[in-house]
Amino acid sequence: MSENFAIIVPQFNDWEALNLLIQKINSDLNTPILKNTTLLIVDDCSSKKRNQPFATFEGKEIKLLKLYRNLGHQKAIAIGLSYVAEHLPTDKVIVMDADGEDAPSDINSLAAKSLEEPDTIIFAERNKRTENFMFRFFYVIYKMIFKLLTGKVITFGNFSLIPQSRLQNLVRVSEIWNNYPGGIIKSRIPYDSVLTNRAKRLAGESKMNFVSLVLHGLSAISVMIDTTAVRILIFSIMMSGVAIAFIFIILFLKLIGNATPGWASTLGSTLMILMLQSFLISLFLVFMVLQYRSQQHFIPAVHYRDFVEKVETFS
Known part of the structure; x- marks a missing residue:
């Protein structure tokens, strides 16, 4: 048929x-x-x-x-x-x-x-x-x-x-x-x-x-978006790890006296602020997605x- x-x-x-x-x-x-x-x-x-x-x-x-x-x-x-x-x-x-x-x-x-x-x-x-x-x-x-x-x-x-x-x-x-x-x-x-x-x-x-x-x-x-949010969070955590590694390098250079005065503290604080911002934004996105998943969908x-x-x- x-x-x-x-x-x-x-x-x-x-x-x-x-x-x-x-x-x-x-x-x-x-x-x-x-x-x-x-x-x-x-x-x-x-x-x-x-x-x-x-x-x-x-x-x-x-x-x-x-x-x-x-x-x-x-x-x-x-x-x-x-x-x-x-x-x-x-x-x-x-x-x-x-x-x-x-x-x-x-x-x-x-x-x-x-x-x-x-x-x-x-x-x-x-x-x-x-x-x-x-x-x-x-x-x-x-x-x-x-x-x-x-x-x-x-x-x-x-x-x-x-x-x-x-x-x-x-x-x-x-x-x-x-x-x-x-x-x-x-x-x-x-x-x-x-x-x-x-x-x-x-x-x-x-x-x-x-x-x-x-x-x-x-x-x-x-x-x-749920998968995307988690992947962004993981990427943010990885970048935070890279930022922390750079901060340790900066501190090491400062301790051995190879850092330009003021340069180490400025770069270190900037990296720390960027790391915290990206992590908190990614975490907020994940929580928004979890909240969305609990709602009734079209x-x-x-x-x-x-x-x-x-x-x-x-x-």
């Missing part, structure tokens, strides 16, 4: 690219998958009205889920997943962008990989990127900082396949509300990836600027309905 698919596409003012994406899905998706696919478009409270009908979709149907307010890409994904988990009978869920940079043909590869690992979330890992040099440069820096602060490696974005067996688990992971891939890493739900090449935007211009890229990177790190599966204005169906 054929499996049912749902494709979740969050979008904000990307109506033209979205219509081109629907046509690409029609032409690039394997027929057995396409005929059993529901397309769920999550409209993140677009400020531009849709001025033309949707392109003809050769799958089962198109559903348009409209939000009361603009929440951002990651929260729109969490809402779409929660809606599918509650309302759509589906075996596998695809998450992809509306601009066409996630190639519909790669869904076939994700589905094939999912057959080999049926209870695993499958991500599209970028083998070749089409962005400019500056973007690629800062993306490498972001991955290095992410690994340094969290101890994890992140090599993928939102484009992914979620099997039904993991969907109900995923929509109860509060961290996907802030960052979808980071939340999956934090949740310890098994995941794997397939290599894909990023496609080019179908229409319009990207709304992602440098500031939004930094915010996206910070949101990924923030979902594992659960997408429970609270997503508060943001859904209406759902329209197009055959």
